[in-house]
Amino acid sequence: MTLPILYHCADARSLRCLWAVEEAGIDVDLRLLRFPPRAFEPDYRAVNPLMTVPGWVEDGRLMTESAAICERIAEGTDLAVRRDEPDHWEWRNWLHRSDATLTFPLAIMLRYTRVEPEERRLAQAVADYKAFFGGRARSIEAALGDGREWLVAGRFTAADIVIGYAAFLATTLDAGDVLGDATKVWLDRCTAREGFRRARERQKL
Template identity: 80%
Template sequence: MTRIAAGTPLELRRDERDYWTWRNWLHRSDATLTFPLAIMIRYTRVEREERRLAQAVEDYRAFFAGRARSIEAALADGRDWLVAGRFTIADIAIGYAAFLATTLGAEDVLGPATRDWLARCMAREGFGRARDRQKD
């Protein structure tokens, strides 16, 4: 399991090089990536069977795929994490959206660098603890 070194912050200070990129990722997680997934959840799990719309699911799956390319682009240079050369809250926030996509059967729209990064996120001890809590 990957561990954060003691004292390593999940946030970035304003004077750090990737600060504004980090802030952008935090906003992108909910405003950009999670939104189309919420529509997919509605029309695959929430609505009664007769109100489920396969076309809406496919349309928003494609919408998510386009938006998820930003993750792939950020990781294309071989980075392990989204910003600052370390695991941050941006990885948690964006990782949630990528993980949610896998639970909705949309993992195939994630690029190879994104899938590798998500595997690193999921291999973290904290992710495992969170999943264990969910089972309780």
């Protein structure tokens, strides 16, 4: 049996997928790349013309969206919230929110603090998008404010992985201070999981 291939850069959005793999207990052929691939991994274009990570190749098909890949990994496991469960559509909404609403402003911050050369870095853009993220991160706080341990379904799911990654990324960009108190406690719970720890250990080049 041919294993799915996961192309990954350390702590990039593809960490969602590697974390999900570890939580689901499935095996993959992990290919570690330097970040950003467009600068350091020219051969990767033949796999993913977008030159982004993750790249998930299974049965000859390429997937490039981290939340969609996590949904694929979660299928048939407790990381998924089934259609017959009350929180199914809330779960799906969190999967989409993870990138479209939460990771997008962080990607702007990352670009203008680390990716661009010094002369092109924009402190105002970083400040503006940090505030943008902070406003949208209130949705996490609201979901957890009633004392919930996890976001949906009364258990740890892929929603916690994809949203947890966004919150984790914020802490690496000096934006952890905009997270609410309940969000910080939940994030500590997420990152203390063995699956998260194994994923971060496995990603070392």
